[in-house]
Amino acid sequence: MRKVVGGSGASDGQAQVAIAEMLRRPVPGLRRLTVVSVRGGAGKTTMAALLATELSWYRADRVLAVDADAELGSLPLRLGVQAERSLFDLVERRPRSFEEAAPYLTRAGERLWVLSATRGGRIAEQFTLDAFETALGTVGGHFAAAVVDCGAGILTDLHQGILAGTHGLVLVTPGTVDGALSARGALEWFRNNGRRELLQRTVVATVTHAPQASADLERAEQMLSQWQLPVVHVPYDRHLAVGGAFDAGKLAGDTGTAVGRIAYEVFARSIGAPGVGG
Template sequence: MSAAPLDPWNDAGPAPVRPRAGTGRAGDSDDALWSTRTDLRQDLHRAQDDPSVGFESVAARVQRDYSRRPALTLWSRGWRALGALWGHDRTGDRLASSAKVVQSPVTTGRRIAVVSLRGGAGKTVVSALTAATFAALRPEPVAALDLDPACGSLGLRLGNRPAPGADQIAAGLASLETTTFDSVTALMSPGSNDLYYTGPRVTGRALGEAAATTLLSGLSRYFPVTVIDCPTGPEHPDTAAVLTRAHAAVFVVPATAAGVDEAAGYLRHWQSDPFLSAIPVVAAVVGTSRNGVLDPLAQAAALTRIGVGAVALRHDRHIGGGVGITLPLIRPENRLAAAELSAQALAAANTQGAR
């Protein structure tokens, strides 16, 4: 009979005792406790909030990967360039005509409010495109305000640099005994082409009449054009306060069946309402989906039949990246639409003026 196999653990000594779970971490001491899942989550959050460990936020990574991606592929750009050899493209002429209007002088700071009936219509995209167009074509500095009370993304679209929210800037302006251009712009974040913008708001409450007056009047003193990304819905207190002080408004419409029908009805109401009818309005129909059923250009043409100027913004992958917008990288049709929208809004603001 063969001998029984030796137990290899006989000489290993007593089995180690597993330390109880606790808040200790390896490396703290010789008798450190095991880290719990809560400890691991806290370590992860601490690493995410600490730039010294090299953590890159999702927005920063997408900004780095996609903010320089053109809307049209190389193949599409090549076909367009080849087609331009045999056809006459009037895009340049129309762009030059709109740029001339955008560059027209203003007597006082013009405030353009960007509003919508529902969230997800593309209001922040239109605000960013309009502000960037004014900044690119005008020789003076331009301001862009993010008044969305739920942490808006206008700053992300215009450069993704840290900036205080509109609430903080209003409080900072109120605390200044005397204001200068440098003291005002020091409260904001600088973008390209002398564009200054605010960061997301975090308070969640309305600005109030006093803060809105301080903010808008303080900025209009130094910026010939101010574009305001208003909260969703004209009935919001901040939107109503901005419209009271606006020289013109841009009404953003999603290219959906419900969005276009609601916008058509509300724009008719806009033209008959005693308060709103004094504010000139231009519509922007935005293609929010690449596979959308409705053509934004056709819906914009339909809105013009009710007496409202309208432009169409088609969906493109550069704008759809959700981060910084660079005008030369968007579709040529959208670049022209942004210029025409800015020209119509400024022309209306110069003609009508604020109440």
């Protein structure tokens, strides 16, 4: 894995083998991987879509991408689908088998499914923690992993409820000093407000949104590295910057490497295995 973490001495092929071995590991039950950001525009939804796609590529069982953004999230759009039914329909029907549940999900790949918070891109109802937990509880037994895309922020009752049940957390922040300060504030809040256990499950993703990386990127990553958590830089990617649905085959090589590292680290933490970053 040294190649994946930016070192030398290992080939790309060896790195891919290490990622594959980790992401294919059996799980004792549904692993909830939550993607959050302190504020909007950090790249959270894109990261959730990339992470769900990466997991579904390697696993032989099903992966669920969950749109938990109460303010009209764009996760289905990023994954190239439009959901005509939402988790509210699922809660209302309470299907007892995957065959009954499938019509309330949207397929985004061979093993990737989407559970949307909206119907046809329109807000359905008020999004609550109870609705989220009921929907995920209804279908969770049919999936190995659920990648949950939260709305921006970490302090609402909804966010705190979702974070309480997560097995792995990706905290997404712009790759700037300002972004690092926001991420540091979130980590300090976890530590000081009864969420210290989240720190052991967290991977920080710093995202560059412009073709020229900020001169502050190195300083930002130094600030975050003091927490002794994996800090992975996701470089600017012209294909992702276009918006809308992305094609994983068109990602730049450095982007793919970063996503692989993030997937490796957060999945390792979700199953209690040591990651490269600690």
